[in-house]
Amino acid sequence: MEAAGASLSSVPPTPSSLAPHHWQGAPLRFRQVLKLGALEAPRLNSSPGRHPGEFLISPVEGVLRVRKDVELDREAIAFYNLTICARDRGVPPLSSTMLVGIRVLDINDNDPVLLNLPMNVTISENTPVSSFVAHILASDADSGCNALLTFNITAGNRERAFSINATTGIVTVNRPLDRERIPEYRLTISVKDNPENPRIARRDFDLLLIFLVDENDNHPLFTESTYLAEVMENSPAGAWGILEASESSGSI
Ligand SMILES: [Ca+2]
Ligand SMILES: [Ca+2]
Ligand SMILES: [Ca+2]
Ligand SMILES: [Ca+2]
Incomplete structure (x- = not known):
C-alpha cells in the first residue's frame, strides 16, 4: 500500500x-x-x-x-x-x-449592550468638580476590535456639566453645579464598538438621570436695598411694619 x-x-x-x-x-x-x-x-x-x-x-x-x-x-x-x-x-x-x-474568525455581528442603564443618580448640588457620579457598564459578545467599546454623552449634557471617560465609562462632574439654575440632567449615554472602523461600528444608548439635592448655599436677600418707615411720635410700644426678603433656594 x-x-x-x-x-x-x-x-x-x-x-x-x-x-x-x-x-x-x-x-x-x-x-x-x-x-x-x-x-x-x-x-x-x-x-x-x-x-x-x-x-x-x-x-x-x-x-x-x-x-x-x-x-x-x-x-x-x-x-x-x-x-x-x-x-x-x-x-x-x-x-x-x-x-x-x-x-473561526470574528465578525462584528453583536451590538454592545449597556448593562446598568437607565439609572437614576442623586448628588449634592455642591459636589466638587471631578467627583465620581456613576460607572456605566457595557458588554459585547464579539472579540478584539469588535468588542472594544467607547463611551460618550450624546445629549442632555447642558453646559457640559458632566464628562464620561471614553474607555472606563466612569461619569464625573465636569463643572460646578447649581440646583437653583438646573435641578436635573437627562444624559443620553452611548456606547459603540470598533473605534477604529466607524463604518461597521454597532452601538447602544440609554438614559442616565442625575438629580441635584438642594444645599443651603444662598443667603436671604432683602427685596429692597433701603427701607423708609414713618412712625407717629407717641406711638404705643409694639407698633410694627413688614420687611420682605427672599432666597433662591426657597422662601424664608
Ligand atoms: Ca460588537
Ligand atoms: Ca462575532
Ligand atoms: Ca446653588
Ligand atoms: Ca441651594
Missing part, C-alpha cells in the same frame, strides 16, 4: 504532513474550502458527540468545506478540531489520520 497522508498544498504528501494543521483563513461564512491532498479517499471524523455536521469533506478530492445549511457562530464555537482519515482499499485496508484545527 502507498503511504497515505494529507497536506494543505498540491505537493505530494509525506509522513511529516500528518502533523496537525491550523486553518486561520478568512471567515468561514464565505464558504471557503480547504483542499486536503490525500493520496487516497479521506474521511472526516468529528469528535464523537460534539458539533457533528458543520463541515464535510468530499471523499475523492479531499475538499473540506462548511456545509451549505450551516452558519458558523464564533460566539458559540470558536475552534474546531477535525480528524481527517484517509483509507485505502487494500486487503486488509490501511489508513492514516491527521488533525485539522479550524479557528
Whole structure:
C-alpha cells in the first residue's frame, strides 16, 4: 500500500504532513474550502458527540468545506478540531489520520449592550468638580476590535456639566453645579464598538438621570436695598411694619 497522508498544498504528501494543521483563513461564512491532498479517499471524523455536521469533506478530492445549511457562530464555537482519515482499499485496508484545527474568525455581528442603564443618580448640588457620579457598564459578545467599546454623552449634557471617560465609562462632574439654575440632567449615554472602523461600528444608548439635592448655599436677600418707615411720635410700644426678603433656594 502507498503511504497515505494529507497536506494543505498540491505537493505530494509525506509522513511529516500528518502533523496537525491550523486553518486561520478568512471567515468561514464565505464558504471557503480547504483542499486536503490525500493520496487516497479521506474521511472526516468529528469528535464523537460534539458539533457533528458543520463541515464535510468530499471523499475523492479531499475538499473540506462548511456545509451549505450551516452558519458558523464564533460566539458559540470558536475552534474546531477535525480528524481527517484517509483509507485505502487494500486487503486488509490501511489508513492514516491527521488533525485539522479550524479557528473561526470574528465578525462584528453583536451590538454592545449597556448593562446598568437607565439609572437614576442623586448628588449634592455642591459636589466638587471631578467627583465620581456613576460607572456605566457595557458588554459585547464579539472579540478584539469588535468588542472594544467607547463611551460618550450624546445629549442632555447642558453646559457640559458632566464628562464620561471614553474607555472606563466612569461619569464625573465636569463643572460646578447649581440646583437653583438646573435641578436635573437627562444624559443620553452611548456606547459603540470598533473605534477604529466607524463604518461597521454597532452601538447602544440609554438614559442616565442625575438629580441635584438642594444645599443651603444662598443667603436671604432683602427685596429692597433701603427701607423708609414713618412712625407717629407717641406711638404705643409694639407698633410694627413688614420687611420682605427672599432666597433662591426657597422662601424664608
Ligand atoms: Ca460588537
Ligand atoms: Ca462575532
Ligand atoms: Ca446653588
Ligand atoms: Ca441651594
